[in-house]
Amino acid sequence: MGKITLRFACQSCGAVYTKWAGRCEACGEWNSLAEESAVEVPVSGAKGAAMPKGRVTRLVGLEVEAPAPERILTGIGELDRVAGGGFVPGSGILIGGDPGIGKSTLLTQSLASVANRGHKAVYISGEEAIDQVRLRARRLGLGKSPVLLAAETNVSDILATLSEGEPPAVVVIDSIQTLWSPVIESAPGTVTQLRAGAEALIRFAKQRGCAVLLVGHVTKDGQIAGPKVVEHMVDTVLYFEGDRGHQFRILRAVKNRFGPTDEIGVFEMSDGGLREVENPSRLFMGSGEAPTPGSAIFAGIEGTRPLLMEVQALVSPSALGTPRRAVVGWDQNRLAMVLAVLQAHAGVNVGQQDVYLNVAGGLKVKEPAADMAVAAALVSSLTGAVIPPSVALYGEIALSGALRPVGQSEQRAREAAKLGLETVITAAGGQGKKPAPAPGLPQMANVADLVAYIAGLPKG
Ligand code: TYD
């Protein structure tokens, strides 16, 4: 028999300790350790007895004997693409996100679509009563679709329900934090319960060949365990993010055994639920008003898709001893680096100025290719020169001040041209096909060239 030991588990990342501490050493979260009792199953039998003799497993080759099962398409293009071309039968998928961001809405819409295509689709809600789920579906105009509902939190009951009759094609569990197994002593929402529940459901998915979608709320205060705890168990991890103040929502694949990661899907939250945004560049390019100083368009790549977005900068004299540096949607350290390079190699001095940087639309940019657009926006704000709305920028800035070419140059330029931005400013040199520099545009090899060009533009 296993013996019951006391332990402390981090509710954020799942790391286990024998002693309590104020801060989790694994993930750095404060105040996230909670006491949990765990039944430890000893690897060897009691008192060091030898392990029981195992059963021989048949070894097979890599060659496929049967064709891979067909993927289940939801018909929601953005979701299918992020999942790598639909859901793989027999896989576990985690959908994480802040509470209220729209996870239940997205999954209600996709289940309805799957059910309408004739597949068995089951929605298990642990948070809302059946009537609430129905109400949402009706509000989304999906009240008539043949999705099967249950409000249940007990894992054993859920598995028994799902095992009856024809196995479902897709199951949604909303959410893993409400799952509760009677054989485990911890409270619902603890790491132990979360792991056990997710494990049982993923095992079920593999055995029955259905796609199981687990919803996990991102938690900030460590009161209940976060979705990180089950990330390693599932095949695919998708995060649904966005600013509650904006209507845009971004679905991002951070792990995918069956498709690319870093792919994003863009949605817009409306009265009638989530709407796909097929041409997201328009969304993130600002409102299309007359151009003002401090704004530059970055031709970026998100996943496999080019995306144009507006980088906004505000540089203004500081009243503080230590000027402010505030960044939304980009890396703070990267901004510090760009500022240092501008000062060292182009003589741009912002030591006595507050600097604010914002990526429009609530998007988070991770590419270093945004360096040039950021530098351009900063110089534009500082000098009052206006970057014409027909200009898009991309390229990395090295510490030496050199402009570095980045990948997928052609794709970026093509997206810019598609949206009417004919002038592309990027680093000279590098391999691969480059867009021909626009007439009258200087060849830029150095950050000083870029600063000279921006500062020379007409003032707004
Ligand atoms: P929900 O899917 O319940 O979020 P989650 O499951 O991630 O907690 O969505 C919550 C928000 O979405 C809620 O504040 C209302 C808004 N919403 C709309 O704006 N339009 C809609 O059609 C629906 C169904 C929800």
Ligand code: MG
């Ligand atoms: Mg919900």
